[in-house]
Every structure is written in structure tokens, then in C-alpha cells.
Amino acid sequence: MSPPAPGAAAPHRHGVRTVGIAQPLRWLALGWLDLLRCPLPGLLHGLLAAAFGVLLMGLARDRFWLLAGAFSGFLLVAPVLATGLYAVSRALQKGEPAGLATALGAWGPHNGRLVLFGVLLAFAGTGWVLTSASLITRFADAPVHNPQDFLRVVVLSAHGHLFEMWLLLGSALAAPIFASTVVAVPLLMDRDIGVRAAVLLSVRAALLNPLPMAAWATLILVITLLGMATLLVGMVVAVPWLAHASWHAYRDLVGPVETEEGRA
Numbered sequence: 001m002s003p004p005a006p007g008a009a010a011p012h013r014h015g016v017r018t019v020g021i022a023q024p025l026r027w028l029a030l031g032w033l034d035l036l037r038c039p040l041p042g043l044l045h046g047l048l049a050a051a052f053g054v055l056l057m058g059l060a061r062d063r064f065w066l067l068a069g070a071f072s073g074f075l076l077v078a079p080v081l082a083t084g085l086y087a088v089s090r091a092l093q094k095g096e097p098a099g100l101a102t103a104l105g106a107w108g109p110h111n112g113r114l115v116l117f118g119v120l121l122a123f124a125g126t127g128w129v130l131t132s133a134s135l136i137t138r139f140a141d142a143p144v145h146n147p148q149d150f151l152r153v154v155v156l157s158a159h160g161h162l163f164e165m166w167l168l169l170g171s172a173l174a175a176p177i178f179a180s181t182v183v184a185v186p187l188l189m190d191r192d193i194g195v196r197a198a199v200l201l202s203v204r205a206a207l208l209n210p211l212p213m214a215a216w217a218t219l220i221l222v223i224t225l226l227g228m229a230t231l232l233v234g235m236v237v238a239v240p241w242l243a244h245a246s247w248h249a250y251r252d253l254v255g256p257v258e259t260e261e262g263r264a
Contacts, residue, residue: 015255016205023252024216024245031245034089035237041088041103042240045081050235053228062145072132072170075224076125076177079185080118082243083107086186089247106189113188117195121181128173135166178217179206186250205253216249 035042052074060067084103091098107114136144139162142153155163184202187193193201206213220242227238 016201016208017253017255018208019212019252021211021215023212024219024249027216027245027248027252028219028241030248031089031241031243034092034244034247035240037092038088038098039240041098041100042085042244043236044100045085045103045243046236046239049078049081049239050232053232053235057232070129071228072125072128072174074125076128076174077118077121078239079181079246080114080121082239082246083114083185083189085240085243086189086247086250089244090190093247093251113195113198114185117185117188117198120195121177124173124177128170131169131173132166135169136162139165176203179203179213182206182213182216182246183250183253186247187254190250201254209253 053071056070056074057067060070084106087106088098088102091102136150136154139160140153141157141159142149144150144153154166157163180199180202182202183205184195184198187198187201188195223238223242224235227234227236
């Protein structure tokens with residue numbers, strides 16, 4: 001295993017490290033290098049994500065209240081969908097050959113824990129989609145059919161605080177899920193550890209690094225929004241870039257002294 005990056009402190013209990021607030025920028029730099037070294041698996045992941053976005057926009061083009069929630073829900077399950085790219089980054093870090101077969105191999109039948117975790121995140125994403133849709137349709141002053149309606153009726157509404165409520169609810173759901181997944185998915189792929197133990201370790205890493213985690217979450221959000229703002233074309237690069245960077249986040253935050261707790 002590679003040594004801690006510059007600026008990383010000594011490991012905490014159970015192998016969790018603290019890192020500097022600028023460390024997320026290093027994760028992005030390393031993730032970009034991984035994408036350049038092995039672009040095919042990443043770009044295919046990005047193309048599939050962009051294609052899903054296009055399909056979603058086609059199905060919900062006249063129901064933006066549903067579209068906004070669905071995109072947000074997609075972000076919740078994205079860490080699991082990127083599992084194959086974590087395997088690519090792991091191989092590159094070990095100096096091993098990496099390619100599309102490496103990414104596909106991460107989804108072998110032995111990794112039922114990832115499927116279980118993905119199902120749990122899908123339930124959380126579905127809950128947010130339904131909550132978002134119910135909130136907007138119930139409290140919006142007028143029907144919301146497209147992005148212009150959302151901007152006018154929800155974001156810029158002079159009456160009530162619907163947008164603030166929408167953001168507050170989204171943040172209340174996203175914060176614990178982010179903390180639970182920030183290192184859990186690559187940890188499940190990399191080590192023989194149960195879902196519960198991986199989630200607890202991920203939460204502990206987030207609690208020990210509140211400022212770096214806030215910076216990391218902000219960078220993920222900004223890059224994702226930029227990818228969406230380019231009519232989803234940017235998602236082809238944004239998805240694999242963030243996935244590879246997330247692997248390096250995991251490697252910095254979880255040290256080699258991790259006592260791989262029993263399976264959940």
C-alpha cells in the first residue's frame with residue numbers, strides 16, 4: 001500500500017487518517033492522471049451516465065419537479081456505479097495492467113456486498129425523488145414543467161420559502177449519505193469487510209475530517225453541475241474523473257492498519 005500523502009497525519013484508530021483541507025485537490029489531480037492512463041473504462045462509464053441523463057430528460061421533460069429529484073437521486077447511487085473504476089485505479093496504483101476487463105471484474109459474484117449497498121442507496125434515492133416531487137407539486141404556486149418554470153416558480157418565488165425547504169431537505173438527506181459512502185464503496189471493493197463496518201468507518205472518516213470533507217463534497221457538486229450544464233456532455237469526463245479521485249480519497253483516509261471488522 002502506498003504511504004500517506006504529504007500533509008496527511010498519522011493514522012487514527014482503526015486506520016482512519018486525518019488529512020489537510022487542500023487534499024481534495026490532490027485527489028482530483030491523481031484521478032485525472034488515472035483517467036489519462038486508462039481512459040476507455042472511464043469514458044464508457046461517463047457515456048452511460050450521460051446516456052441515462054438524456055433518457056431521463058426525455059422521459060421527464062415536462063415534469064421538471066421529477067427530473068430535479070431524479071438527478072439528485074442518481075448522485076446518491078453514483079458511488080456504487082463507479083465500482084469498476086475504483087478497481088482500475090487500484091490496479092494502476094499497484095503497477096498492474098488495467099483495462100475494461102479490470103472494471104468488469106470488480107462486479108464478480110463474490111461482491112454481493114456491493115449489490116446490497118447499491119440497493120440500499122437506491123431506496124434512499126427513490127425516497128428523495130418522491131419527497132422532492134411531493135414538496136414541489138404540493139407547495140409550488142404554479143405547475144413546474146421545465147427548468148424555466150423551476151427557476152421562476154421555485155428558485156425566484158417571492159412567496160414562501162419553497163426553494164430553501166427543497167435545499168434543506170436535500171441537504172439533510174445528502175449529508176449522512178455522503179458521510180456513509182465517501183470511503184465505504186471503494187473499501188467494500190478493496191477489502192473483505194461487511195457493509196455495516198464499512199459504513200461506520202466511512203462516517204468516522206468524515207467526522208474526523210469535517211473541513212476536507214466539506215471541500216470534497218463541494219468540488220464533487222461543482223464538477224457535476226458543470227457536467228450537467230454542458231447538456232450532459234461534460235458528464236462523460238466528470239463521472240470517471242470523480243470516480244478515480246474517490247479511490248485516492250479512500251486510500252488517503254483509510255490507512256493500512258485498518259482492523260477489518262467482521263462482516264455485517
